[in-house]
Amino acid sequence: MREPLLASADFDPAEDAGARDGAARSERRRFVLLDDTGFDEVPAKYRRFYRRWRGPGDVLAENEVLCPVCRVVIRSARELRPGDRVYCMPCMSRLEVVRGEAGRLEAIVRY
Amino acid sequence: MTLEAGELHERDHEGFLSEVHSFEFWFQSVEGYLHGHPHGVSPSTPFPELAPDRRAALVATLSTYCVGELTALEGASGMIGFAPNRATKIFLATQVADEARHLEVLLHRLAELGVEDAEAGFEARANRHLMAFRERLLAYVVEKDWLAALFAQNVILEAMEFAAFQTHLRTADARTAELLGGVLKDERRHIGFGENALGRHLASHPDDRRRLREVRQSLEPLVFATFEDAALQVGLPAAERPEIARLYLDSVARLGLGT
Numbered sequence: 001m002r003e004p005l006l007a008s009a010d011f012d013p014a015e016d017a018g019a020r021d022g023a024a025r026s027e028r029r030r031f032v033l034l035d036d037t038g039f040d041e042v043p044a045k046y047r048r049f050y051r052r053w054r055g056p057g058d059v060l061a062e063n064e065v066l067c068p069v070c071r072v073v074i075r076s077a078r079e080l081r082p083g084d085r086v087y088c089m090p091c092m093s094r095l096e097v098v099r100g101e102a103g104r105l106e107a108i109v110r111y
Numbered sequence: 112m113t114l115e116a117g118e119l120h121e122r123d124h125e126g127f128l129s130e131v132h133s134f135e136f137w138f139q140s141v142e143g144y145l146h147g148h149p150h151g152v153s154p155s156t157p158f159p160e161l162a163p164d165r166r167a168a169l170v171a172t173l174s175t176y177c178v179g180e181l182t183a184l185e186g187a188s189g190m191i192g193f194a195p196n197r198a199t200k201i202f203l204a205t206q207v208a209d210e211a212r213h214l215e216v217l218l219h220r221l222a223e224l225g226v227e228d229a230e231a232g233f234e235a236r237a238n239r240h241l242m243a244f245r246e247r248l249l250a251y252v253v254e255k256d257w258l259a260a261l262f263a264q265n266v267i268l269e270a271m272e273f274a275a276f277q278t279h280l281r282t283a284d285a286r287t288a289e290l291l292g293g294v295l296k297d298e299r300r301h302i303g304f305g306e307n308a309l310g311r312h313l314a315s316h317p318d319d320r321r322r323l324r325e326v327r328q329s330l331e332p333l334v335f336a337t338f339e340d341a342a343l344q345v346g347l348p349a350a351e352r353p354e355i356a357r358l359y360l361d362s363v364a365r366l367g368l369g370t
Contacts, residue, residue: 040143040144040296041140041143041144041296041299042139042140042143043136043139043140043143044139044143046119047143049119049120068361068365069302069303069306069307069362069365070299070302070303072299074120076118076120077118078118084120085120086120087119087120087122087127088303089119089131090296090299090300090303091299091300091302091303091304091306091307092128092131092132092300092303092304092307093303093306093307094124094127094307109306109307109310109365111307111310111311111313111314
C-alpha cells in the first residue's frame with residue numbers, strides 16, 4: 001500500500017529528504033554547563049563558560065572553541081556552528097566561529 | 112553594568128565591553144586567583160634550595176621581568192591621562208594595579224632569593240635590549256602618541272611577557288612558577304585589551320596601519336633580541352625558540368600589521 005503522501009502528484013521525495021535534513025541541521029545539541037572546570041580568571045558566575053586548554057592533544061567538544069588571542073577554551077550551552085558569535089571574557093574578545101581548513105571549528109576575532 | 116550570566120554569548124557587544132572594562136569585573140576576576148596568595152604564592156608552597164648558578168640565572172631573569180613590569184606600570188599610568196574615553200581610562204587603572212602588584216611580587220621573590228636591596232639593582236642586571244625598548248615606549252607616552260603607546264605596550268610588551276612567563280614556568284621552581292602563573296592570568300586581559308582596542312580603531316581608520324607598521328619595524332629588532340635572550344636564559348631548546356614569538360606574531364597578523 002502506498003503512503004498517502006506518495007499518492008500526491010505534488011510529492012517530491014528529494015525535497016522531503018532535504019526538509020528532514022534541514023530540520024535535523026537546525027536542531028542543536030544543548031549542554032548543561034554546571035561543572036566546575038577550575039577556571040578562575042573571570043567572576044564566579046561566568047567560570048563555567050571557560051576552561052584551560054591542555055595543549056595540541058586537547059579534544060574540543062561540539063560546544064567548545066579555542067580563543068586564538070589568549071588560548072583559553074570557550075564553552076557554550078549549545079552546539080556551536082559556523083557563524084555563531086562567542087565572547088572570550090578572559091581577554092575581552094568577540095569571536096566568530098568558522099570552519100577551518102582542517103574541517104574543525106575555529107574562532108576568529110571580530111573587533 | 113553587571114549582567115546576569117544566562118547564555119553569555121548572546122549578549123550585545125556594547126554591554127559585554129562595558130562589563131569587562133569595569134573595575135568591578137577586574138576585582139571579581141582577580142579575587143578568584145589572588146585571594147589567599149600573599150605575594151602571589153600559596154603559603155604552603157615550599158622554599159626550594161637552588162644551586163648557585165641556577166639562582167644567579169633566576170635573579171637575572173627576574174630582574175629583567177621587573178624592568179618589563181615597571182615599564183608597563185609607568186606606561187599604563189601615563190596613558191590614563193590621554194586615553195580616548197572613560198572606559199579605557201578605567202581599564203588602564205586596573206592594569207596599573209596589576210603591574211604594580213607584579214613588580215611588588217617579583218621584588219619580593221628576589222628578596223626571598225637573598226638579593227639585598229633588590230629594587231636598587233634590578234635595572235643594572237636587566238636585559239639591555241628590553242631597557243632600550245623601555246625608553247622607546249615611554250617616549251611614546253611622553254609624546255601622548257596613543258596608538259604607538261598602546262601598540263608597544265599592550266601588544267608587543269605584553270606578548271613578550273606572556274610568552275616569557277609561560278615558557279619559564281615550565282622549568283621554574285615551585286614558588287617562581289606559582290607567582291608567574293598568577294601574573295599570566297592578568298596578562299591575558301592586557302593583551303586582549305590592546306589587540307581589541309587597536310582592532311576596533313583600525314577598522315574605522317585603516318590608514319593608521321601604515322604608521323603602526325613603522326612603529327613595528329622600528330621596535331622589532333629589540334623585540335626579537337629580547338625574545339632570543341629570554342629563551343637562552345630560561346633554557347628553552349633551540350627548536351622551540353620560534354614558538355616564543357608566535358603569540359606576538361599572530362596578534363600582529365590579525366591586526367593586519369604583518370609585512
